[in-house]
Amino acid sequence: VQLQASGGGLVQPGGSLRLSCAASGFPFRSQSIGWYRQAPGKEREGVACVSAGGTPMYHTEAVKGRFTASKDNVKNTAYLQMDSLKPEDTAVYYCATDPVLWCGNTYMPNFGSWGQGTQVTVSS
Numbered sequence: 396v397q398l399q400a401s402g403g404g405l406v407q408p409g410g411s412l413r414l415s416c417a418a419s420g421f422p423f424r425s426q427s428i429g430w431y432r433q434a435p436g437k438e439r440e441g442v443a444c445v446s447a448g449g450t451p452m453y454h455t456e457a458v459k460g461r462f463t464a465s466k467d468n469v470k471n472t473a474y475l476q477m478d479s480l481k482p483e484d485t486a487v488y489y490c491a492t493d494p495v496l497w498c499g500n501t502y503m504p505n506f507g508s509w510g511q512g513t514q515v516t517v518s519s
Contacts, residue, residue: 429443
């Protein structure tokens with residue numbers, strides 16, 4: 396399993412970024428993709444998740460209405476569209492997947508396969 400997150404960077408408050416997660420080595424169209432983040436000094440948290448078929452599922456309350464998880468099963472790539480970014484969104488963002496766990500509308504498990512993260516910094 397290989398997952399590579401990219402697309403992070405420095406953005407001003409109110410700005411947007413789209414993170415990508417390039418995947419290989421597993422049946423991408425059959426597995427959910429989760430997005431997690433970890434800010435300095437804080438525990439890792441689940442941010443958003445998309446079903447195997449590409450339907451946005453769980454989104455943590457802090458990002459509802461601002462972030463949207465999606466996936467393209469032709470390109471084997473998942474995305475996290477982040478709008479109206481806030482300084483508290485600053486973190487390293489990771490994508491992850493699992494062959495036997497999946498996300499629902501109200502929950503997001505800790506997936507077992509992770510890629511390298513991408514840094515998102517929201518600052519003026």
